[in-house]
Amino acid sequence: MLDALRWLSQRTWKEITMSAADREQRLDVIEICAGAGGQSFGLHKAGFTHLLAVELDKHAAHTLDQNLRRVLKEDGVDVPDELVRVGDVADPSVWDPDSYRGKDIALLAGGVPCPPFSIAGKQLGSSDERDLFAWAIELCGRIRPKALLLENVRGLSANRFSGYRQAVLDKLHDFGYIASWKLLHASDFGVPQLRPRFVLVALLPEYAKYFDWPQGNPDDAPSVGETLRDLMGANGWEDEEVRAWADKANDIAPTIVGGSKKHGGADLGPTRAKKAWAELGVDAMGVANEAPKPGFKPVNGATGPKLTTQMVARIQGWHGEFAHWEFLGLKTSVYRQIGNAFPPPVARALGESIKNALLKTGKPHTLVETSNTVHDPVYKLLRQHSRPLTVEQIIIRLAKNGVAMDQPEAERRLNHLGHDFELEKTERKSGELAYSLGEFKAFVGQDDHQRHDLFTQHRAKIS
Structure with missing residues (x-):
């Protein structure tokens, strides 16, 4: 409630009573996952209006629907009857992507599942039934928006997925x-958390020359103590104790993790994250129902209090002008909703950069031919x-192209490619193996893809 009141008081009359000109500048977005x-x-907040949002988890979808309807109405924007659809975004019975083709959609956006690319998810890539990244690229080709925005975990930037990234860039080309990748840190955009996100932005050429990645400032991120001090004292914990706790929590938080339904309930992450939380005076072994009461003292070796879901939401970026968002459901569900989210301040910064490009704001710059960008030689x-090539032939041809690579590196890259592509092997008379690259294994809408059976089997545990 306090956050909501502060948010309301900080808004100017100009922001509350959006002008007709402002409304005309709003751009349509479809959001998946x-x-x-x-x-x-x-x-x-960046000026996009949702035509549709699709989400698998019914609890998250309920939170999204209630809040998004409210903010659209507050800003005087027409709200579609069916704003949020619940279900598998790749299921044609949930929605029809082709019905939006030719409708001049400004942006297709999404936070497709992260486990296929995260270390915690074993980095299965295209073999993971939750992988929808390649499918989202195909979706872009079907809907033909002016721009595409997809975000994922840092793991997608690793060498393991260099071939996957190359396939994505080539398909978008x-x-x-015109597409490019960028690793952004949430802490550069005022979020008190170490949360790197690997972001893909693609635009049609006439807009791409106006696009610039948002520039954050690492000095803008407040500490955990600054961010949560008032909430820690909201239930009567003594001021002196709260001040001492806030002084100890003088750094940004480790990455908030939502986890998945495959892994237990709500806590603040793996062992390394728990240690970082302990250094900030936070008990990371669970999530509290309420803030500390008068006389609170840590027990069982804890270094401080546990966080509530409201506190976790603040650390995820729901603070200040973004505070006015109510999460619905039981505690574990709410924690997962918050932990799996993209921080709103980072999304706003990206949205503003994309909107500026679509409105052709500023001075255009010369485009670099991105199809020549090589993630995996x-x-x-x-x-x-x-024709199939042996490892030796691969090394020789790469050297002619100015790329130096030794045998272990070439073999390692072939091994990585074999996870995400059909890597065909032919044995030469000499006994050497020669390699050729077959089909992308990723799900891109195929009726006979293994993803359908795996998804059905694991549906209850997918989040």
């Missing part, structure tokens, strides 16, 4: 988009050759 609304809220080489 929308979660509880972190990206949605940020994009709304085939569709006529072995992938590129095998894609360009119809």
Whole structure:
């Protein structure tokens, strides 16, 4: 309630009574894998209006629907009858992507599932039934928005997925988009948390030349103590104790993790994260129902109090102008909704950069031909050759192209490619193996893909 009052008092009359000109500047967005609304809220603040959001988890979808309807109405924006659809975003019975083709959609956005690319998720990539990244790229080709925004975990930037990233860039180039990747840190945008996110933005060429990545400032992030001090004292914990706790919590938080339904209830992460929390005076072994009461003292070796879901939401970026968002459901569900979300301030910064490009704001800059960007030279080489190549031939041809690579590195890249692509092997008379690159294993909408059976089997545990 206090957060909501502060948020309301900070808004100017100009912001509350949006002008007709402001409304005309709003751009349409379709959002997939929308979660509880972190990206949605940020994009709304940046000037985008949702035509539709699709989310698998019914609790997160309920939170998103209630809040997004409210903020749209508050800003005088027409609200579609069916704003949020619940279900598998790749299920044609949930929605029809092709019905939006030709409707001049400004932005297709999404936070497709992270476990396929995270270390905690074993980095299965295209073999993980939760992988929807490649499918989202195909979706972009079907809907033909002016811009695409997809965010994921830092793991997608690793060498393990260099071929996957290359396939994504090549496909977007085939569709006529200019695309690039960027690792952004939430703490650079005022979020008190160490939360790197790997972001893909693609735009049609006429808009891409106006796009610039948002520039954050690492000095803008407040400490955990600054962020949570009032909430820690809201239930009567003595001022002196609260001040001492806030002084100890003088750094940003480790990454908030929502986890998945495959892994237990709500806590603040793996062992390394729990240690970092302990150094900030936070008990990371669970989530509290309420703030500390008078006389609170840590027990059982804890270094301080546990966080409530309201506190976790603040650390995830729901603070200040973003505070006015109510999470619905039981504690564990609410924690997962918050932990799996994209911080709203980061989404707003990205949304503003994309909107500026779509409105052709500023001075255009010369476009670099992104199809020449090489994330994986072995992938590129095998894609360009119809004949199988041995490891030695790969090394020799790469050297002619100015790329130095030794045998272990070439073999490692081939091994990585074999996880996400059909890697065909032919034995030469000499006994050497020659390699050629076959189909992408990722789900891109195929009726016979293994994803359908795996998804059905694990549906109850997918989040």
